[in-house]
Amino acid sequence: MYIAMNRFKVTKGSEAAFETVWANRETFLDRMAGFVEFHLLKGPVADDHTLYATHTVWRTEADFIAWTKSDEFRTSHARAGNQSTGSLYLGHPQFEGFSVLQTQTNTKAA
Numbered sequence: 001m002y003i004a005m006n007r008f009k010v011t012k013g014s015e016a017a018f019e020t021v022w023a024n025r026e027t028f029l030d031r032m033a034g035f036v037e038f039h040l041l042k043g044p045v046a047d048d049h050t051l052y053a054t055h056t057v058w059r060t061e062a063d064f065i066a067w068t069k070s071d072e073f074r075t076s077h078a079r080a081g082n083q084s085t086g087s088l089y090l091g092h093p094q095f096e097g098f099s100v101l102q103t104q105t106n107t108k109a110a
Contacts, residue, residue, distance in 0.1 A: 001036075001100035002061040009049040009090040015042075018052065018088045028072035029056065034063025049090050061099065 010018045022040050029035045036057040043051035058064040067073050 001103065002058040002064050003098045003100060004056045004058065004064050005096045005098070006054045006093040007096070008052045008054075008088075008093050009046075010052055010088055011049055011090055012045075012047075014088040015050050021088070022054075026076055028070075028076055029067070031072055032063070032067050032070065034059035035067070061097070064097070 008018070019040075019042075027038070029038055036059060038057075039055040041053040041055060043053060045051075056064070058067070
C-alpha cells in the first residue's frame, strides 16, 4: 500500500473557493489501476492560512507513479494554477509519499 499526500496552505478567506474547486473538479482516479481511495482533509487554522491535505491510497507506489505519468493526471491537474480563482495558496503544495508498513482496522466499526 502507498499513500500520496499534498499539503496546501490556503490563504485566509479562500477556504470556500478552495473547497469548491475540489468539489467540482474532474477526477479520473477511478479509471486508474491500483487506486483505492481519496480524501480531502481540512486541518488547523493559522494566522495567515488554513492547512488542507489531499490523501490518496494506492495499491503500490508503482500504481501511483503510473497515475502521475498518465493523460488522466495531466487533464485533472490542468486547473491547478488557479487561473479562474486567483492564487488560493501560500507557496506551492508540499508532496509527501509514504509506504504503508502497518495497518490496523477496527473490525467493530460500522
